[in-house]
Amino acid sequence: MANSKMFDQRGEPGTGVGSTEGIKPISNFIRFIIDRDLESGKHKSIVTRFPPEPNGYLHIGHAKSICLNFGLARDYDGVCHLRFDDTNPAKEEVEYVESIMADIRWLGFDWKDKLFYASDYFERLYEYAEDLIRQGKAFVCDLSQDEMRAYRGTLTVPGKDSPWRDRSVEENLDLFRRMRAGEFEEGSRCLRARIDMASPNINMRDPVIYRIKKTEHHRTGDQWQIYPMYDYTHCVSDALEMITHSICTLEFEDHRPLYDWFLDQLSVPCHPQQIEFARLNLAYTVMSKRRLLELVEGGYVRGWDDPRMPTIAGMRRRGFPPEAIRDFCDRIGVAKADSLVDYELLQFCVREYLNKIATRYMVVLDPLRVVIENYPDECVENITADNNPEDANAGTRTIPFGKVIYIERDDFREAAPSKWFRLAPGMEVRLKHAYYITCKEVVRDPASRKIVELRCTYDPESGGGSTPEGRKVKGTIHWVSAAHALPMEVRLYDQLFTLPDLSEIEAGKTYLDYLNPDSIKVIPNAVAEINLGNAKPGTRCQFMRQGYFCVDPESAEDKIVFNRIVTLKDTWAKLEKKMESGK
Ligand code: ATP
Ligand code: MG
Numbered sequence: 001m002a003n004s005k006m007f008d009q010r011g012e013p014g015t016g017v018g019s020t021e022g023i024k025p026i027s028n029f030i031r032f033i034i035d036r037d038l039e040s041g042k043h044k045s046i047v048t049r050f051p052p053e054p055n056g057y058l059h060i061g062h063a064k065s066i067c068l069n070f071g072l073a074r075d076y077d078g079v080c081h082l083r084f085d086d087t088n089p090a091k092e093e094v095e096y097v098e099s100i101m102a103d104i105r106w107l108g109f110d111w112k113d114k115l116f117y118a119s120d121y122f123e124r125l126y127e128y129a130e131d132l133i134r135q136g137k138a139f140v141c142d143l144s145q146d147e148m149r150a151y152r153g154t155l156t157v158p159g160k161d162s163p164w165r166d167r168s169v170e171e172n173l174d175l176f177r178r179m180r181a182g183e184f185e186e187g188s189r190c191l192r193a194r195i196d197m198a199s200p201n202i203n204m205r206d207p208v209i210y211r212i213k214k215t216e217h218h219r220t221g222d223q224w225q226i227y228p229m230y231d232y233t234h235c236v237s238d239a240l241e242m243i244t245h246s247i248c249t250l251e252f253e254d255h256r257p258l259y260d261w262f263l264d265q266l267s268v269p270c271h272p273q274q275i276e277f278a279r280l281n282l283a284y285t286v287m288s289k290r291r292l293l294e295l296v297e298g299g300y301v302r303g304w305d306d307p308r309m310p311t312i313a314g315m316r317r318r319g320f321p322p323e324a325i326r327d328f329c330d331r332i333g334v335a336k337a338d339s340l341v342d343y344e345l346l347q348f349c350v351r352e353y354l355n356k357i358a359t360r361y362m363v364v365l366d367p368l369r370v371v372i373e374n375y376p377d378e379c380v381e382n383i384t385a386d387n388n389p390e391d392a393n394a395g396t397r398t399i400p401f402g403k404v405i406y407i408e409r410d411d412f413r414e415a416a417p418s419k420w421f422r423l424a425p426g427m428e429v430r431l432k433h434a435y436y437i438t439c440k441e442v443v444r445d446p447a448s449r450k451i452v453e454l455r456c457t458y459d460p461e462s463g464g465g466s467t468p469e470g471r472k473v474k475g476t477i478h479w480v481s482a483a484h485a486l487p488m489e490v491r492l493y494d495q496l497f498t499l500p501d502l503s504e505i506e507a508g509k510t511y512l513d514y515l516n517p518d519s520i521k522v523i524p525n526a527v528a529e530i531n532l533g534n535a536k537p538g539t540r541c542q543f544m545r546q547g548y549f550c551v552d553p554e555s556a557e558d559k560i561v562f563n564r565i566v567t568l569k570d571t572w573a574k575l576e577k578k579m580e581s582g583k
Contacts, residue, residue, distance in 0.1 A: 025075055028334045030068070030275055034076060034245060037273075046078035046244045050104070050111075051118075051234065053085045054096035054218075056289030057304040057311045058103045060325070060346075064280040067329035069247055070109035081241055082111035086119045087233050089217035097218075099304070103312040107322050116241060118233050119219045125228045125236055126180065128266050129191060129209055133172045137265055138209060139165055140175040141192045151197070152205055159197035159205040179212055182225035186212045193232075195261060203258045207231060235259040239268035246272040249279040250338060277334040283343045284495035285310040286502050286511055300515060301496070307552075307563050308496040308519050318493070319540050319550020319565035320346075324353040340501050347566045354540060354548045354565070359387045359394065362432060362478040363528040363543040363562075365490055367406035369453045369482065372437060375403040380483070381463075385433040388542075399529050401434050404482040406527050408545075411477045412454060414442060421475035423454070430476040432544060436462040478544045485527035488560035491552070492521040532560070540565065 025031070037043045048069040052062065073080035082104065086092050104111070132138035141164045143151060153159035167175075176191055178184065191210035199205055209232045216222050235258075238246045246259075253276045263271045281287060286295075287310060295301045295309070304311050307318035315325065328349040332341050381401045388394035407423065416424035423429045428438040441455035461468040480486075499505070499514040528543075535541070537553045547568050552561040 025071070025330070026333065029336065030072070030245070030247060030277065030334055033273070033275060034072065037244070038076070043244045046072065046076050047081065047242055048073050048078065048245055048247060049081040049083050049116075049238065049241065049243050051083045051085045051237075052100050053088065053091075053289075054093065054100060055088065055091040056096060056293055057099050057313050059287055059289070059292065059310045059312065060282055060315065060328075061280040061287045061310075062103075063107060063312060063325050064329045064332065065247070065249070066104055066107055066109060067326055068277070068334060070104075070111075071330075072245070072247075078244075079114055080109070080111060081114040081116055081243070083116040083118065083237060083241065085230070085234065085237075086117055086217070086219065087227055087230060089213065089215040089227065092218055094218050099313060103316075106316055107312065108326060116237070117219060118228075118237050119217060121233070121237055121240055122220060122224060122228070124240065125233060128236055128268075129228070129232075130173065130176065131266060132193065132209070133176060133191075134169055135265065136169060137194050138172070138191055139167050139194050140172050140179070140189055141165070141206075142189050145187060148208075152202065153197070155202070158199075159202075161197050162192070162206065165194060165206070176210075179210070179226050180224075182214065184212055186214055188212065191226075193258075193262075195258075201254060201257055203231070203255050204261070207258060231255055231258050232262055235262050235272075235274075236266065236268060238272040239263055239266075239270055242270050243272040244270075246274045248274060248276055250276045250336070251279075252276055276336070278336060278338045280332065281338065281340045281501075281503075282310060282346065283340055283500040284497050284502075285343075286497070291511060294512075295496075298512075300512070307491070308493055310496075317550075317553060318563050319538075319548065320350055321353050321540065324349040327353065343495065350566050351548065351568070354542065356390055357388070358540055358542040358548055359397075360385075360389075360542045360544050361529055361532055362399065362480055363488070363490070363526055363532070363546060363549075364406045364408050364478065364480050364485075365523050365526045365546060366409040367480070367485075367525070367527050368409040368412060368451065370405050370407050370437070370456055370479070371453060372403050372405070372456050372458045373440070374457045377403060379403065380481075383433050397531050399433060399531065400481045400484045401431075402481045402483050405431070405479045406482055406485060407431075407454075407477055407479050409451075412439070412451070414451070422477055423456075423475075428459075428471075428473050430462070430473045432476050432478050434463060434479070435459060436468075436471075436473055480527045480529050482527075484530045486530055486533055486560065488526050488528050488532070488562060490523040490526040490549070490562045490564065492523065492564045494519050494521075526562075528560075535560070542568075 034046055050066050050069045070080045141162045143162055151160045179189055190208045192206045192208050195204045195206055197205045208229050210226045210228055213227045214225055256274050259274050296304055301309055305313035305317045307314055328346050382398040383401050384396050385399050386396050411422045413420055413424050423439050425439050428436050430436050435458040437456040437458045439454050439456050442451055443453035445452045495516055496519050497514045498516045502511050505511055535551045537551045537555050539551045542548050548565040549562040550565050552563050555561040
């Protein structure tokens with residue numbers, strides 16, 4: 001099982017550590033390389049970088065990369081740069097730049113003054129490209145894209161040299177300068193490295209370095225008519241920033257020879273080491289920015305920050321604490337093999353963190369009215385309740401109790417099955433923090449026959465959490481005083497997709513065919529205890545027996561809105577117990 005193995009990497013399952021700060025990090029192959037480089041004196045300190053392309057919002061996969069790169073810099077007293085890899089003006093926007101910075105900060109990391117843009121290096125990159133031309137290692141190619149594809153060959157068939165490969169240095173320089181000056185149409189020419197069309201590695205078959213693109217760039221405006229390609233830009237940017245360890249995901253493993261080739265040809269200040277690790281794939285979700293953009297633009301979700309999205313913005317809005325996301329990233333560790341991580345592990349990290357800090361409240365999602373017949377009509381008692389049984393310092397709050405209360409409709413059964421410990425006709429149940437009540441009568445709507453009210457009696461001896469002698473009540477249910485009930489909207493979420501592994505899509509279908517039609521359930525008429533009245537957007541708490549919840553940014557005084565972050569049911573903890581007991 002993928003998850004159990006990953007859990008073990010941390011080496012301390014079940015110790016209940018919610019945040020990893022202050023704990024010695026578990027070693028991994030990247031730390032091993034860094035340790036060796038520091039010991040051998042290859043580097044005095046380390047410089048890493050997180051290089052997002054500003055063409056979408058960050059997702060939980062990026063969080064893994066952020067925690068890794070910034071985490072290494074933190075643990076080794078190094079620095080981590082934030083570099084926007086903004087070489088494709090067609091897809092990039094300032095909105096994304098800003099959201100990316102906000103998300104990294106929210107996750108708890110800081111690039112200090114080390115903020116860079118690949119576009120800052122456009123002039124240097126251009127000069128280096130002329131260097132390559134002068135060395136006879138780059139040429140201007142006039143093949144069309146289709147021709148280039150045909151010349152490239154396949155994994156089994158070597159490519160063919162471009163007919164333009166042997167242009168003179170002078171001609172190449174002249175054409176390249178005129179490309180820059182905007183003299184040629186998009187697609188009519190490009191600059192290519194001159195490496196080896198017969199290389200078994202297709203990335204080495206004279207890859208494109210520059211293409212003509214007459215699109216305005218969000219930072220350089222209309223200054224450039226040509227833009228450098230990713231593989232060329234990335235390694236040169238790393239070198240210019242004196243990055244020591246350039247950590248990227250596995251799909252770049254085959255690009256490493258090209259990364260090294262460029263740096264070997266150019267007189268750059270250093271030659272960083274590229275190290276690949278497995279990207280994070282999370283069950284029940286997609287992680288490519290292209291697909292996430294499709295979900296947003298197609299209206300399948302309500303935006304990049306929809307609480308069902310695997311984006312950092314979505315998770316923040318849903319209420320996932322950054323501490324829990326960091327913990328999750330530490331627990332999954334870094335490996336060299338791709339795998340799919342169980343969604344339950346993320347939920348486990350969230351629960352474990354929130355269990356310790358979240359104040360408990362009583363909220364009834366599907367209210368059923370209960371009248372306590374023998375309770376004095378106008379009486380209101382203020383009951384003292386602890387805010388968090390897990391935290392002795394969390395203090396207490398008062399909750400009003402009165403003759404009419406709401407309970408959860410689901411906590412009542414007219415025909416109770418065996419082992420039913422909640423309310424049923426003639427049965428007694430404990431109201432959390434308050435009295436025992438016994439159901440005496442069921443009142444129905446005459447027309448619809450729906451149960452609209454329960455008539456109950458209470459035991460005055462049972463208040464304040466005390467148990468009257470000789471009686472034991474098994475069930476405890478939550479409730480809200482009707483006279484003080486605070487109406488609110490509650491949004492419950494399920495997985496966005498119905499398929500755990502979205503790389504296993506059936507033939508003829510797309511990932512959109514697996515969208516879960518029930519991924520959101522809006523409860524417009526929940527009622528909450530009065531203490532939730534001034535909860536601000538972003539506030540997280542526990543609704544007893546219902547899960548952890550967070551106030552949505554749309555919430556207002558006249559309409560309180562809560563998102564469920566996660567239920568209380570902890571399948572991961574159960575799994576873990578099973579594993580420990582070897583069952
Ligand atoms: P996507 O495939 O989602 O569009 P990307 O790789 O194109 O992502 P970038 O903006 O280039 O997105 O990513 C920035 C950094 O985050 C890169 O170093 C990339 O390797 C890393 N990264 C992206 N996705 C993941 C993931 N799922 N797991 C770990 N790291 C990731
Ligand atoms: Mg990328």
